[in-house]
Amino acid sequence: MEENRLKLQTLLEDVLGNKNVYFQPPESLKIQYPCIVYERNPIKNVVSDNSVYNQKLSYTITLIDKNPCSDVVMKLSQLPLCRHDRCFKSDNLNHDVFSIYI
Secondary structure: OHHHHHHHHHHHHHHHOOOOEEEOOOOOOOOOOOEEEEEEOOOEEEEEOOEEEEEEOEEEEEEEEOOOOOHHHHHHHOOOOEEEEEEEEEOOEEEEEEEEEO
């Protein structure tokens, strides 16, 4: 599982174009913008005959940017198995939220 997360970390850094990618950051961390914050979602088990035969990992990715028209939104939306879920503005920052399966 950690190997997949590290691959996702590298992929998100490449898409963003910098190292401002944070996995479940503590509230005390001073975040630099634009950035991506991501967290793991519950594991989805696929069950048959009372046994788990497949597990799907997914993450919630949030792009936080001062720019409401960031090119990174389109780049993230083109990643395989990635879906744009919603966008909102909070504290004068634009948030675009995605789900991605790994």
